[in-house]
Amino acid sequence: MNVIPKRVMNLSHLVRQAARRYGQEIAFVWGDSTWTWAELDRRIDAMASALAERGVAKGDRVLVQSKNCNQMFESMFACFRLGAVWVPTNFRQTPGEVAYLASASGASVMICQHDFPEHAAAVREAVPDLRLVISIGPSAFGDDYEALVERHLGESVAVAPVEHDDPCWFFFTSGTTGRPKAAILTHGQLAFVITSHLCDLMPGTTQADASLVVAPLSHGAGVHQLVQTARGVKTVLLTSDRFDADEVWALVERWRITNMFTVPTIVKLLTEHPSVDAHDHSSLRYVIYAGAPMYREDQKHALKKLGKVLVQYFGLGEVTGNITVLPAALHDPEDGDAVKIGTCGFERTGMQVSIQDNAGRELQPDETGEICVCGPAVFAGYYDNPEANAKAFRDGWFRTGDLGHMDEEGFLYITGRASDMYISGGSNVYPREIEEKMLTHPAVAEVAILGVPDRTWGEVGIAVCVLRPDARLDERDLLTWMDGKVSRYKLPKRVFFWDALPKSGYGKITKLAVRAELEARGCLPLEAKGAEVPAQQSTGQ
Structure with a gap:
């Protein structure tokens, strides 16, 4: 044929x-x-x-x-x-x-x-x-x-x-x-x-809308602005590469911004900054966040500040964001029986998700495995890299490297990157679950948990926390508070408190950078420090 x-x-x-169609209408705004x-x-x-x-x-x-x-x-x-x-x-x-x-x-x-x-x-x-x-x-x-x-x-x-x-x-x-x-x-x-x-x-996006860019155009924000161009939407840039929450909210008010694309850490910064209450942001219809799941406590705070305008999508650059969507209507500021806490939504239009084991067998609902995807949004492969292509595709499915499960209704839940999971005493531990619980403590603003080698258990968890301004908390008190909220084998062996967590150029917390910083500060390996675990912190399996 x-x-x-x-x-x-x-x-x-x-x-x-x-x-x-809109030749004399404003297309692009940068400063004056x-x-x-x-x-x-x-x-x-x-x-x-x-x-x-x-x-x-x-x-x-x-x-x-x-x-x-x-x-x-x-x-x-x-x-x-x-x-x-x-x-x-x-x-x-x-x-x-x-x-x-x-x-x-x-x-x-x-x-x-x-x-x-x-x-x-x-x-x-x-x-x-x-x-x-x-x-x-x-x-x-x-x-x-x-x-x-x-x-x-x-x-x-x-x-x-x-x-x-x-x-x-x-x-x-x-x-x-x-x-x-x-x-x-x-x-x-x-x-x-x-x-x-x-x-x-x-x-419902039209040329009457306006979009604010708060992330580098080189990646997800560039795709977002490509979408705006398709509808003749004006694009507004920040005046400099220095993130300024007050400028963001001032521009939202001045240009009646209706949508923006960002990442969860930036949503958190924007909605916790005092300027969110000093400017009119009632024009916002869609605050789209991606790049990482949003912690539930941060979600609830942002919804209470902005209303039901949050839209989450899950996707990688290789699938250009098109795996799942959690629309604004399914974001709720209050927990309840109808709220699917922790989901990143359902399959995007024209896309299919399959949860697979290491052999490529599709798993049943609620079983954890690798998130794989097929559909027209999947990229054409890696340039000049046959080895990477061979690893990334199996039977036509793109392997995301993320772990998760789907419920009976088709809502996806991300457990974490395959590389983030660690095995402690023979049991799989998914850091995101513990991070979600730790973030419900009123003093904790940010947290990253990763697995490190341990002579007794094979691997144990290390938590690095950033506290809210003027908050006080120590390792023993936090772990005592966590006891009973997750299984004891999931409790971190150590907790460190820093002024800030290292982030990528796109505002995401990167576990690789956290690990490097732990080593640079002399916190790893644990055995070299001779650290003893207080009784409340025991990671007994």
């Missing part, structure tokens, strides 16, 4: 559509500057023309090292328009890390904000045949972005024809278990993701 190539819309056409959809479309055309004149063509990879700004947003669509691949970095990465991304992606062009000359130099060294460096802002290391736009304004290029599986975005994983891998996102896959986001996360 002859297979007919499946041509799809080039995603850059989203901007063209918005410019045709605004751009209409017509202006944005012309600027994207100009940058695409500049890149094409310098030899950039379909399939070329364009590395982008930048903080959030209008040029970074434009660069995505300029690449798409040429059929090139957008390769954004986390701007907080080191020059060496970014140089690795350039090499691993096969980048031939770099767009680099002028704040990062060391990164540009490192990439030039790692990629000797790098053809072009463009600087966002004045610099000595590349062609000036704005000068190129000015020179080519009014020009246009033919929009590259694309098929469903043509790559448009290399979405780098965080690399918490090794080197980052480039997940290949495609035009056809992302078109489905956009549709699913509008269907499941933000129903």
Whole structure:
């Protein structure tokens, strides 16, 4: 049977559509500057023309090292328009890390904000045949972005024809278990993701809405803003990369923000900051959080502050967020029989979840196993990494590496990362369960629990806590309070109190960084410290 190539819309056409329908409406806001959809479309055309004149063509990879700004947003669509691949970095990465991304992606062009000359130099060294460096802002290391736009304004290029599986975005994983891998996102896959986001996360979204960006556009926030473009929604940026809760709420009030995408730790910071009560946020309809499950106590507090506007989705970069959704209607500030506490929701439209054991056998409801998924939102594989692809897929299912179970109604509950689980005295321990209980203590603001080697039990838990301002609590009192709330073998052997927990560039608490910090502080290994467990802390199995 002859297979007919499946041509799809080039995603850059989203901007063209918005410019045709809402040309003089505000598309983008950054500080005191605004751009209409017509202006944005012309600027994207100009940058695409500049890149094409310098030899950039379909399939070329364009590395982008930048903080959030209008040029970074434009660069995505300029690449798409040429059929090139957008390769954004986390701007907080080191020059060496970014140089690795350039090499691993096969980048031939770099767009680099002028704040990062060391990164540009490192990439030039790692990629000797790098053809072009463009600087966002004045610099000595590349062609000036704005000068190129000015020179080519009014020009246009033919929009590259694309098929469903043509790559448009290399979405780098965080690399918490090794080197980052480039997940290949495609035009056809992302078109489905956009549709699913509008269907499941933000129903009823129109050009009358406004979206605030409080996370780097290089990852989940970039996907979220791609969705906003599809509906002609204006995008509003914070004025700097420094997170300022007061500025967030001031912008929500000024621009009548209706949706934002963030992570649970940022929702927590925003709703616990005094400025949440000083500004009008009644315009908010959807506060979408992802990246990690939200602890129940934080959920309840945020709902009481904002109303029922929280929407959770679970997904990885490889599935571009499209695994489950817990809509606003199913978030409740009070516990009750009808509230499914701890769930991350049900399967997204067009997606299927399977809980599997190590052999790939599907498990029964309420049995814990690996969360696997299939559907149109699953990525096309890792770029130039057959070994990673072989590990990530089994019988057509993408293996997320997360553990969890589904109930009889199809609601998913995440137990934790497979790498987070530890075995103490022969019993599996899932840190998230203990973390949830510990966070109900009125003095505890944040907690991370991880397993560490132990001569007696094989592994035991270590908890690192951050207390609320002016709260006082010690290890013995906390563990005494926890006794009876979870099985004794699940109680951490030690509790440490820090001023803050290490977080990723996207605001997530990373267990790898917590473990490294424990070692740096001399807290590990436990045997080396000769630590004795008080009677109340016994981890008897």
